[in-house]
Amino acid sequence: xxxxxxxxxxxxxxxxxxxxxxxxxxxxxxxxxxxxxxxxxxxxxxxxxxxxxxxxxxxxxxxxxxxxxxxxxxxxxxxxxxxxxxxxxxxxxxxxxxxxxxxxxxxxxxxxxx
Numbered sequence: 001x002x003x004x005x006x007x008x009x010x011x012x013x014x015x016x017x018x019x020x021x022x023x024x025x026x027x028x029x030x031x032x033x034x035x036x037x038x039x040x041x042x043x044x045x046x047x048x049x050x051x052x053x054x055x056x057x058x059x060x061x062x063x064x065x066x067x068x069x070x071x072x073x074x075x076x077x078x079x080x081x082x083x084x085x086x087x088x089x090x091x092x093x094x095x096x097x098x099x100x101x102x103x104x105x106x107x108x109x110x111x112x113x114x
Contacts, residue, residue, distance in 0.1 A: 002040070005094055012098040022051040026058075033060045036085075036101055038067045045075035052082045065104045067097075 006016045017032060019025035029037070037055060041048030052068070055061050065085035069092055070076050076087045085104045088097070 005097065008094065009098060009101070014098075014101070022047045022054070025051055026054055029055060029058060029061050034064060036065045036067060036104055037061070038069065038097070038101070039079075041068060041070040041072070041075050041079070045070065045072050045078075049075065049078055049082070052079060052084070056083065067100060067104060069097075 009016050017028050067086045068079035068084045069088040071090035
């Protein structure tokens with residue numbers, strides 16, 4: 001799913017940096033400052049929630065909007081509490097993700113499918 005989403009976002013005009021785990025995501029974020037961060041949190045949710053906390057602790061990424069995708073309601077609530085700009089409940093309509101990103105970048109934060 002990650003490669004399909006990356007391709008869809010690239011076709012929508014976004015430069016996409018992809019990570020398959022929190023450690024490599026943190027390495028990417030230490031070297032680049034993206035305009036938005038999309039985090040897909042799977043079971044168990046703790047590595048993804050730790051990544052959110054770690055991203056917020058990075059000075060360069062502290063103000064970068066986060067969009068969190070998960071099927072776990074408690075995880076989404078924790079992500080929202082941690083300052084996510086938007087949350088997407090899985091199963092998500094992946095075709096809506098570019099519009100969600102655009103909305104976040106334009107300051108229209110909120111939840112989608114919550």
